[in-house]
Amino acid sequence: MIVGKDGQAKFLARAALLALAAGVEDVDWDTFFDKDGGGFPPTEDYFGLFTWPGAEGGPKEKPSWKAATALSRMLATSRFAGDLSGLLGLPEGAYALAFVDERDGHHTLAAWDAVADRTTPVTVPAPAGASGYVCVTDLGQPGCEPSSGAASVTLTDRALYVRFDR
Numbered sequence: 001m002i003v004g005k006d007g008q009a010k011f012l013a014r015a016a017l018l019a020l021a022a023g024v025e026d027v028d029w030d031t032f033f034d035k036d037g038g039g040f041p042p043t044e045d046y047f048g049l050f051t052w053p054g055a056e057g058g059p060k061e062k063p064s065w066k067a068a069t070a071l072s073r074m075l076a077t078s079r080f081a082g083d084l085s086g087l088l089g090l091p092e093g094a095y096a097l098a099f100v101d102e103r104d105g106h107h108t109l110a111a112w113d114a115v116a117d118r119t120t121p122v123t124v125p126a127p128a129g130a131s132g133y134v135c136v137t138d139l140g141q142p143g144c145e146p147s148s149g150a151a152s153v154t155l156t157d158r159a160l161y162v163r164f165d166r
Helices: 006-019 063-075
Strands: 079-083 093-098 107-113 121-125 133-139 151-156 160-165
Touching: 006 063, 006 079, 006 093, 006 107, 063 133, 063 160, 079 107, 093 121, 107 121, 107 151, 133 151, 151 160
Parallel strands: none
Antiparallel strands: 079 093, 093 107, 107 160, 121 151, 133 160
């Protein structure tokens, strides 16, 4: 199975989030740079977060690097607080994992629908005392318009971070 650069980014974010929810303390990525690409089938040669340094134009960041940095930025000092999938009425294959940062009071929900080509609308109630929220995709891009109150979002196969501010 060839996953591709975009698929690798999706798997990185979702696998790391599920690992954190399972109590794993550290998640390490096996390969920083792709290899030279001489292997067949092209599997492990392309596990890196950056392209091969010897390639034309030097190393370039891959979407998986953006996914790793977005994950770190959104959850750096947070701890897993619980799985809200059932509470939010999500169908099987959709996930809503809550994280809390006790240093600054932020609550972050990481959510996605792992079923290919399915979208799932969900309304996430704001935690008590929340002043507003922002959404960030697994690639670090804005995922919704910042607002206050409950967050109404649509889940896809990309992880979406909904951070409620205090």
